[in-house]
Amino acid sequence: MTADDTAPRRTTRQREAVREALSASEEFVSAQSLHQSLRTGGSTVGLATVYRALAALAEDGEADALQSGGEVLYRACTPTHHHHLICRSCGRTVELEAAAVERWAGRVAAEHGFVELEHTVDIFGLCAECAAER
Amino acid sequence: MTADDTAPRRTTRQREAVREALSASEEFVSAQSLHQSLRTGGSTVGLATVYRALAALAEDGEADALQSGGEVLYRACTPTHHHHLICRSCGRTVELEAAAVERWAGRVAAEHGFVELEHTVDIFGLCAECAAER
DNA sequence: ACCGAGATTGACAATCGTTCTCAACAAGCC
DNA sequence: GGCTTGTTGAGAACGATTGTCAATCTCGGT
Numbered sequence: 001m002t003a004d005d006t007a008p009r010r011t012t013r014q015r016e017a018v019r020e021a022l023s024a025s026e027e028f029v030s031a032q033s034l035h036q037s038l039r040t041g042g043s044t045v046g047l048a049t050v051y052r053a054l055a056a057l058a059e060d061g062e063a064d065a066l067q068s069g070g071e072v073l074y075r076a077c078t079p080t081h082h083h084h085l086i087c088r089s090c091g092r093t094v095e096l097e098a099a100a101v102e103r104w105a106g107r108v109a110a111e112h113g114f115v116e117l118e119h120t121v122d123i124f125g126l127c128a129e130c131a132a133e134r
Numbered sequence: 135m136t137a138d139d140t141a142p143r144r145t146t147r148q149r150e151a152v153r154e155a156l157s158a159s160e161e162f163v164s165a166q167s168l169h170q171s172l173r174t175g176g177s178t179v180g181l182a183t184v185y186r187a188l189a190a191l192a193e194d195g196e197a198d199a200l201q202s203g204g205e206v207l208y209r210a211c212t213p214t215h216h217h218h219l220i221c222r223s224c225g226r227t228v229e230l231e232a233a234a235v236e237r238w239a240g241r242v243a244a245e246h247g248f249v250e251l252e253h254t255v256d257i258f259g260l261c262a263e264c265a266a267e268r
Numbered sequence: 269a270c271c272g273a274g275a276t277t278g279a280c281a282a283t284c285g286t287t288c289t290c291a292a293c294a295a296g297c298c
Numbered sequence: 299g300g301c302t303t304g305t306t307g308a309g310a311a312c313g314a315t316t317g318t319c320a321a322t323c324t325c326g327g328t
Contacts, residue, residue, distance in 0.1 A: 010295050010304060032285070046307035051286065067201040070315075071285060085246055094246050101235060105257050112219055112228050113262030121255045123239050128247030144275060144324050166314075180278035185315065205314060
């Protein structure tokens with residue numbers, strides 16, 4: 001079963017459009033809002049296509065996905081593994097490199113005999129500016 | 135408005151039932167399945183009530199909530215702050231104390247001027263047993 | 269123990285994000 | 299150019315969660 005599930009991924013106008021729209025966004029966006037943007041921008045992509053394209057992008061490591069309040073948010077990302085510091089109010093995002101945390105995760109998991117790890121480490125908060133507005 | 139939103143939380147038969155059912159479960163469960171269990175167990179609680187009770191429990195820190203595959207899972211937890219190491223296959227859960235990670239999170243967030251932190255640190259993997267079965 | 273105010277409940281409708289279906293379409297390969 | 303087959307788009311379908319609202323139950327006061 002580990003056979004070649006050769007992903008015959010074709011490059012289409014729609015997929016490129018989604019990729020670009022995602023890169024253009026500085027912060028996490030939902031599939032829905034990305035679809036809106038594309039429509040507003042003149043494209044005619046379907047909602048389902050946006051969902052599929054985003055899922056593919058995330059699978060290929062070209063985008064990060066995180067769940068927040070019932071919906072999945074996507075954001076173009078650097079290919080290296082990293083985590084996020086996100087402002088709850090304005091959405092500003094900071095990518096974090098956390099070798100120390102990676103090591104910690106690997107160590108505690110190993111202590112309990114776990115393998116094939118995968119983890120989510122996201123920090124939410126209020127950025128300086130948004131905090132000042134309170 | 136930051137006034138005392140005194141939670142006039144009344145203790146009712148249903149809420150207690152949910153609390154018990156949750157404590158009885160060793161692993162993360164969805165509101166839906168918990169509702170099933172309760173019904174099967176003879177209780178007549180409504181689905182909406184289970185949702186409300188779980189939300190209240192999570193808010194009071196008596197339960198941990200985490201999103202997994204489109205749904206929210208709950209689990210009774212120790213009152214101290216902690217994180218989880220979860221087996222993707224059998225659902226086994228290990229509570230982790232991670233002072234080091236807490237400090238790290240606080241530090242990097244502070245470096246970027248973030249306040250009012252809140253974070254999710256969950257590690258998924260395969261426990262020793264499940265891994266052996268491959 | 270009895271009352272009354274108001275929080276809580278439960279059945280069902282409504283919502284919302286996401287996935288599925290399927291005929292029409294287009295990328296890549298000969 | 300033609301063929302094969304992944305891809306698209308519109309709308310239906312779906313599943314989880316939340317809202318609605320009259321009936322019910324808790325709890326503080328008496």
